Amino acid sequence: MTTQTAQYKPQHLHIAPSILSADFAKLGAEVKAIEAAGADWVHFDVMDNHYVPNLTIGPLVCEAIRPHVSIPIDVHLMVEPVDALIPLFAKAGANIITFHPEASKHIDRTLSLIIEHGCKAGLVFNPATPLSLMDHVMDKLDVVLLMSVNPGFGGQKFIPETLNKLREARAKIDAYTAATGKTILLEVDGGVKVDNIQEIVSAGADVCVAGSAVFSAPDTDGGYTTIMRNLRAQVG
Helix, strand or coil: CCCCCCCCCCCCCEEEEEHHHCCHHHHHHHHHHHHHCCCCCEEEEEEECCCCCCECCCHHHHHHHHHHCCCCEEEEEECCCCCCHHHHHHHHCCCEEEECHHHCCCHHHHHHHHHHCCCEEEEEECCCCCHHHHCCCHHHCCEEEEECCCCCCCCCCCCCCHHHHHHHHHHHHHHHHHHHCCCCEEEEECCCCCCCHHHHHHCCCCEEEECHHHHCCCCCCCCCHHHHHHHHHHHC
C-alpha cells in the first residue's frame, strides 16, 4: 500500500559510496577519490559473519582511512551484540553510527551510547523489520537507514517494496520534525543505481548509499567524477 504520493525533494541529496565495493588493496586512494568526486559521506559496512553471513572490516580500518578524508564516515554495524564496538568505532573516527534493532537488547541504551561517544546515531531497518521500532526513540535519532536488500553482500538488486516503506518512513519523520523541529535524515542502502535513484529520492530518501554503482564505474584516471555526476543528474 502506498502511504504517500507526493514526490519528495531533499534540500541536499547526500551520496554515500560504500567502500564494501572498493578496491581494498588501495583503500586510502579510493576514499580520497570519492571525496574528490563529490561524495558526501563514506559508508563503512561492518559485518561479523554472525548477524549477517559475511565478514568485512573493523575499527582499525576505520582508523586507517580517517586521515585520508574530511567528509563524515558513516559506520553501519551489522554485528551482534553491538554495544562493545561502538566506543571502538567512535575512537577510530566514525561520525555516524547506525545499527540494527535486532542486534541490541536495549535500543534506547545503545542509541544513548552512540550519542555519549560524540557520534550521530541511527537505526537500520531490514526489509521485513517494522518501522514501529523507531516510534519511541525518535528523540535520539539522527538517521533512519532502510535496507533495500537483505544485508550481508554488496551488488544485490533493489527490492521494489522498499519504495512504499520509504514513503511510510518519510511520513513518520516529517510528522516528528513538524512537531519538534528535529531533523532526521532518511538513508537507503542496497541496489541504488543511476536508473533508479530518482524514484528512490522521490519516495523520501535524503541519503543514498551506492557501492557497486560507483566503484565499478571509474573514470580513465581512476576517479569517480562521471558516475557521481550522473547519479546527481537523475535527481536534478
